[in-house]
Structures are given as structure tokens and as C-alpha cells.
Amino acid sequence: QVQLVESGGGSVQPGGSLRLSCAAARITFEIYTMGWYRQAPGKQRELVANIINGGSTNYADSVKGRFTISRDNAKNTMYLQMNSLKPEDTAVYYCNAVRVNINYWGQGTQVTVSS
DSSP: OOEEEEEOOEEEOTTOOEEEEEEEESSOGGGSEEEEEEEOTTSOOEEEEEEOTTOOEEEOTTTTTTEEEEEETTTTEEEEEEOSOOGGGOEEEEEEEEETTEEEEOOOEEEEEOO
16 A cells, blocks of 8 residues: 655754655655645644645745755655754644545654754
């Protein structure tokens, strides 16, 4: 079955950086819109950023200018470079692949920003 596997999460101090990766398997990666979502304790899951197969990107206002989403279709991998991290960025980050009514999710990776 389709697999989306996130990696790169961890703990970092405010102002620090992390790079998340999402490796996809058993999926025609390049035709999917790929995205990163996050869910903090007690809050709903929210879109962080997404990228279509043509490369156009969309960001939540809260991360614009700090996060950069990218994809490497040759490696079936999506990335999220997170800079200038803030405590409010603390959440479980999920990889998502969507096309029409097909929707896949990864298992999530924890990002904690704390001093």
C-alpha cells in the first residue's frame, strides 16, 4: 500500500531550524499535490504549506517567510525547511498527498520548539 514516511522532527530552541522530509512509496508521486499539515495539542489539524506537481506553492500566513516547501519528484520526496522557529510552531507535522478524492497521510513527526 501507499506509504508516506516523515523524518527530521525533533527539539530545537526558538530561532532554530529543522528540515522535515517526507518519502513516498508506491505512489505516482509527481501527479499528487503534496502538503505539510500540523496539529498542536488541543487544536485542529491545519495546513502549513503545499506544493503542486508544477511547483506552485501555498503557505499559511503564520509561516510565510520562515518555512520553505519543496519537492524532488525524482526521489519521490518532499521537504519542509523551517527557519526562525517559534514555540507556537510546536506540533506533530504530517505529510499529505492528495489528488481529486484520493488522500494519503503519513504517521507524523513531532516538532518541539522550546528554550
